[in-house]
Amino acid sequence: MSEKSIHPDIEALRALRRALDEEGEGALLRFSTADGAGELNVRRGRFLTRGGDADVVVALGMLAAEPAVASARPPAEGDEWKLTREDARALVIRAMYGATLSDERVLSLSRFFSAMPPIRVRLAPMYPYADFFPGFTPYMRLHADSLLQGEVRLASWLGDVASAGAAGEKTRLLLVMYVLGLIQPRPKPRPSIFGRLMNAIRGV
Amino acid sequence: MAAEIVKILIAGPVNAGKSTLIRHLSDTEVVSTDKAALDDVSRLKAQTTVAMDHGILHVADDLELHLYGTPGQRRFSFMWDVLSVGAAGLICLVDATSEESIAELGYIYDYFRKKTKLPAIVGVTRQDVAGAATPAEVAERLNRPDVPVMACDPRRKEDSKVLALSLFELILKGQEELEESDFF
Ligand SMILES: Nc1nc2c(ncn2[C@@H]2O[C@H](COP(=O)(O)OP(=O)(O)OP(=O)(O)O)[C@@H](O)[C@H]2O)c(=O)[nH]1
Ligand SMILES: [Mg+2]
Numbered sequence: 001m002s003e004k005s006i007h008p009d010i011e012a013l014r015a016l017r018r019a020l021d022e023e024g025e026g027a028l029l030r031f032s033t034a035d036g037a038g039e040l041n042v043r044r045g046r047f048l049t050r051g052g053d054a055d056v057v058v059a060l061g062m063l064a065a066e067p068a069v070a071s072a073r074p075p076a077e078g079d080e081w082k083l084t085r086e087d088a089r090a091l092v093i094r095a096m097y098g099a100t101l102s103d104e105r106v107l108s109l110s111r112f113f114s115a116m117p118p119i120r121v122r123l124a125p126m127y128p129y130a131d132f133f134p135g136f137t138p139y140m141r142l143h144a145d146s147l148l149q150g151e152v153r154l155a156s157w158l159g160d161v162a163s164a165g166a167a168g169e170k171t172r173l174l175l176v177m178y179v180l181g182l183i184q185p186r187p188k189p190r191p192s193i194f195g196r197l198m199n200a201i202r203g204v
Numbered sequence: 205m206a207a208e209i210v211k212i213l214i215a216g217p218v219n220a221g222k223s224t225l226i227r228h229l230s231d232t233e234v235v236s237t238d239k240a241a242l243d244d245v246s247r248l249k250a251q252t253t254v255a256m257d258h259g260i261l262h263v264a265d266d267l268e269l270h271l272y273g274t275p276g277q278r279r280f281s282f283m284w285d286v287l288s289v290g291a292a293g294l295i296c297l298v299d300a301t302s303e304e305s306i307a308e309l310g311y312i313y314d315y316f317r318k319k320t321k322l323p324a325i326v327g328v329t330r331q332d333v334a335g336a337a338t339p340a341e342v343a344e345r346l347n348r349p350d351v352p353v354m355a356c357d358p359r360r361k362e363d364s365k366v367l368a369l370s371l372f373e374l375i376l377k378g379q380e381e382l383e384e385s386d387f388f
Contacts, residue, residue: 144362196267
């Protein structure tokens with residue numbers, strides 16, 4: 001399955017996700033949406049900005065709300081802008097979890113997540129955001145399920161909703177988790193000692 | 205063939221829930237050295253662990269998980285050194301309804317980490333009790349931003365499992381090879 005044939009609209013999110021990786025080299029992302037053009041300069045898990053935190057939030061909101069054509073290139077020397085004051089995770093949560101998504105966008109994103117093979121959810125120290133992140137509890141629940149079952153199937157998690165509003169809420173949570181690297185492919189099964197111990201704990 | 209033994213420590217202040225957690229994760233009768241509590245501790249509970257708790261989870265003939273609960277009181281801290289030899293990871297529990305417990309967490313955490321650099325995780329108990337500090341508040345007090353802190357009710361088996369599995373996830377961090385995927 002090539003990424004293009006399934007979800008061309010996820011390209012910008014993927015580029016952002018990779019640039020936000022603290023071990024990655026970062027990227028300067030340029031994109032345009034119906035609301036105008038934007039750019040994000042990301043390096044070692046931080047945003048660099050010409051304006052302020054608010055500009056980063058606007059750009060992230062655009063990427064959440066709409067597929068955007070991205071051109072990503074590695075950051076150059078001349079890209080030494082100033083760092084955002086708030087940490088990158090807080091900005092992503094505020095902008096993307098708070099974004100208003102069209103029904104169409106919710107549908108296309110939930111198709112993307114539903115098509116994923118079983119994933120696992122990573123635990124990051126997210127408690128600094130608990131107060132302003134309404135998705136914190138469902139995130140911790142997903143993390144627990146992923147540990148107890150060894151994997152999570154997003155198609156069934158997304159399918160299990162009572163209303164369109166709840167679907168939008170879940171989709172925005174997955175969007176944030178995806179961009180922050182909290183959703184990962186499963187580890188390859190290996191008969192390691194720790195893998196065996198984890199299976200034994202699951203079965204206690 | 206002697207079984208390979210992986211050892212995990214459960215530390216934390218008095219009354220945090222350590223013995224309860226170990227009972228849930230073991231498949232054998234837990235050996236506890238609980239004694240009638242004296243002095244200050246007797247205000248909290250009748251029985252307290254004075255030397256250690258020891259539980260075993262038998263994975264297979266060749267593999268066992270050994271869980272060691274350290275006594276909560278500082279006057280038994282000589283046992284902390286003995287028990288930490290060869291451990292693979294550390295779970296710290298803290299009673300979120302007790303200011304004393306939260307204050308003591310930092311001391312205990314540092315005590316183990318200075319000597320061993322073990323992967324560590326913090327479980328915050330008694331979230332069901334009104335007025336308890338939240339995991340976020342406990343994390344702020346602990347002030348070690350890289351340490352995962354999570355809510356845990358050790359009386360619930362599921363919570364106990366999630367906490368232990370989270371520790372193993374931390375121990376394994378970066379060592380696993382992930383499945384190929386076009387989605388990432
Ligand atoms: N309500 C509530 N009670 C809890 C929770 N966790 C533990 N307890 C109770 O607290 C009491 C003390 O738990 P223990 O497991 O004995 O604590 P400990 O850490 O071993 O204590 P020491 O050995 O004295 O250091 C028990 O009665 C538990 O059932 C929790 O999250 N909520
Ligand atoms: Mg005890």
